């Protein structure tokens with residue numbers, strides 16, 4: 001793969017709003033490819049702490065009820081609004097697929113929590129990139145109801161496991177949005193003698209291509 005092709009995929013992946021998705025079902029094969037991509041995330045000590053539950057079709061109704069109950073639990077009794085509760089319940093139907101994002105730390109290796117969460121975030125990003133390459137839109141939803149203990153327990157995630165939210169997935173209904181980032185130059189410092197010697201894009205090879213050149217195809 002040309003480095004530019006990878007860069008374009010990374011740059012053009014977008015988060016798509018729930019209201020900008022079509023409710024049409026997603027082929028299970030696409031979801032399996034996304035999950036396989038997630039499974040190639042790195043993790044310190046090979047803990048592989050990512051745990052997912054896929055909701056599609058009728059199962060979303062149950063998830064909506066669980067979200068509505070989470071809303072009730074996070075809201076002071078006198079402020080519970082039936083309309084907001086109904087909205088919280090029904091919004092799951094706007095996307096055909098919801099994937100819960102769980103983190104289950106390795107009980108034996110006991111890596112720092114931030115490393116286990118980081119590994120899950122990378123897994124989600126792999127999944128998001130694969131969805132993009134399959135022509136699907138998604139977004140990580142991490143609001144209070146999406147991470148609530150009540151929802152976590154429904155998913156079988158008991159502490160120290162954590163629920164980090166949901167990735168909802170669907171076919172995009174609108175033109176693909178353009179992304180925006182502030183300049184990278186504002187976020188990086190270079191402490192090198194000769195910056196232009198660091199990389200030669202003309203001669204760049206992936207590790208696997210370099211193996212093939214040496215006749216070490218695996």
Ligand SMILES: Cc1cc2nc3c(=O)[nH]c(=O)nc-3n(C[C@H](O)[C@H](O)[C@H](O)COP(=O)(O)O)c2cc1C
Nearest residue numbers: 013014015016121139140141142143146165179180
């Ligand atoms: C850990 C994490 C949590 C996020 N949670 C939310 C969320 O709760 N609601 C939301 O609208 N977007 C959420 N997003 C998506 C971001 O808003 C989005 O990535 C950002 O606007 C940049 O847009 P892009 O993904 O299209 O580049 C989350 C993203 C990450 C990485």
